[in-house]
Amino acid sequence: MKFGISYSTPYHGVDPDKLAAYAQHAEEGGFESLYVPEHIVLYPGATIGSFAMPPSLPYGDPLDCLGFAAAHTSRILLGTGVLLLPYHHPVTLAKRLATIDVLSKGRMRLLTVGLGALPGEAQAVGVDYATRGRRADEAIDVLRLLWEGGEEGVGYAGEFFAFENLSSFPKPYGVTRLPIHVGGSSRAAARRAGLRGDGYFPGGALHADERAVQLDIARKAAVEAGRDPEALEYTRSASMDISAEQVAALAEQGVTRIVVSSGATEPDEQRDQMSAFAERLMGRAAAGSSS
Template identity: 65%
Template sequence: MRFAVSYSTPAYGTDPERLVAFARRAEECGFEGLYVPEHVALYRGAGFGGYEMPPDLPYGDPLELLTFVAASTERLLLGTAVVLLPYHHPVVLAKRLATVDVLSKGRMRLLTVGVGSLAGEARAVGVDFASRGRRADEAIDVLRLLWSNDRVSYSGEFFRLDDVSSFPHPLATLPIHIGGSSRAAARRARDRGDGYFPGGALTPAERAAQWDLASSGRDNLEYTRWASIDLTPAAVSSYEQQGVTRLVVTTPDLDELARFAERFRLG
């Protein structure tokens, strides 16, 4: 089992010294990587699952945050949970992700993408909410083509490229993990992903059904899940029996990170 941490900018803020202290402590403790979230735009009334999100939550840009983290650490892998893929043009995003990977010496390895759940956020960036899944599928294809080829042509429903080049390439083609809490996300992981990272608010039966769908015909799909900072060894064994390969925890308490690392002998 691998263990990573999430740094929640809405909860912890975007103070640079706090972010660096958190990332360095996570690295010292032996955590595999650090994840950050994304929302590109919020608005009054935005929310899901009965929870309304205050519009002034300080969501920092995930790739800017991770570049800052990379410059302050040496080993920690860089992750997103999640980049809202339909709200980025894949040609621009391919360049940004490749640049972070090169500058971090190959640490942009925990990229997780999702399609978003806020219709108003899609409107804010001029994207049709109903087509965001198809747009994400095309974007994944375009990203991989640009990272793996010197010249790319592509013709799809949303994107068209005619003999395009994008350099630098990442040091190795970046894994793309799929995040989400739907069977559509599970199918996307099966068909286009290197891993599946489902959300937390699922019943055990639905979670199992989604993993069965995602892993159908796949024997190398990584399975990432959220977990409590109070995780016990017995709980880890239960996750392992479900096929989980990575657990992500979070806490603002740096000493609690250290206690978790000691409990599981990280590093």
Template identity: 65%
Template sequence: MSTFTRVRFATSYQPHFHGVDPDSLAALAQHAEACGFEGLYLPEHVAGYPGTRAGAMEIPPTTPFLDPIDCLAFVAAATERILLGTGVLLLPYHHPVTLAKRLATVDVLSKGRLRLLTVGVGAFPEEAAAVGVDFTTRGRRADEAIDVLRLLWSGGPATFAGEFFTLSEVYSLPTPLGELPIHVGGSSRAAARRAGLRGNGYFAGGAVSPEERARQLDVARETAAEAGRDPDALEYTRWGSIDMTSSAVEKFAAQGVTRIVVSGTRDDLSAFADRFGMG
């Protein structure tokens, strides 16, 4: 076990960095599991277009992005213990009825390991347009979709009347093995509020100041408390670097971080695990 008992470590498979070779994906997942990493995250982009940028990095439109849910089913078959996650699943671009079935299927077949599902609303208008979604409605769509997912996973019958989705006595079986947590990813106060109101955790991203980062966590916790939810039950996940030091991890822990996600090669993961006494 890591000496940093307050913080768990996970890793991610980034197709634009690791490629899309199935043997490489399986090998990295198995290696991360052997090293003691808690979970493996997969990102999502449903469409590419010229000029897409993630911060300072441009993502060429020809970059292949694997479907994260299909990938997690593949990873589940190649591993035994590692938790499965998305970072992030673009929730407004999925219909929650079909999505509920797909996610529950992965959870059942992995024996309850889909515990790091993280959803976001998307940042690129062109990507929303490619799937016929009004970009300006994506936040409201995400809110409704979370509510619909939870209703369907309760076993049914699910009845719902919203702005975007309507259900009447719908069943979706099988249901996940126990509660399937939904973490909310983002870099805005709106995302933090969504996490506090509807999520099991907040996965903070983006390039924001330390002051804004702290304020967003406060917003998530305050929103949870106002909604009658336990703010202390919210998990707080952040991206880290594969070469981060013990002091950097301690600083994250002092900020309330409960999970750090790093990405790297198999050698990088081995060195990281050795540095923090994992496994």
């Protein structure tokens, strides 16, 4: 099992010292990856499900935060959980992601994309909320096309994006494309993961039976697309106090990565939580603990 950890800027804050310390603590503790979420804008009345989102929540730009974290670490992989893909132009996004990957020497490898659930956010960036799924599908194709294309340039003609003879450099570090995982809590997201994704990262508020259905949808879609369903990574979020028995149960369900988050806001407390987690579940001594 691989273990990632999330740095939630609305909760932990956009503070350079705290972000750097958090990333360093996670790396020292043996976590595989660091995830950062995204919301581009908020507004009064914005809600996701029953949760009202205060407009003042300080969502930092996830790619800027990950680039900053990369400069203060050397091994930990970088991930988004999730990047709202329909609200980014894939031509500029391809450049940003490849640049982070090169500067981090190949660590921008857990890009997880989603559609977004706030209609006002789509409106703010000029995107038709109803078309964001199709837009995301095209964006995934464009990203890969640009990463794989050479000096001769590549072209694309779709519903939302069209261009001719474009070359995008630098390329990702040592690979022809970056992995793209698909996040979401719907069966459409599961199908997208199977058809186009390198992994699936479903949301947290799903019944176990629905999770099983969605994983089956993703794997069947992969087969339909001529892809290996067993190569599809399966990531799940979990509580920091998850037990070894619960980890084993998730592994039985096909989970390959668990992403947790520290509930503490101060660096010393975060270090202690990470060290305790690493000692309990990753077999690492609690090096660096403040106790």
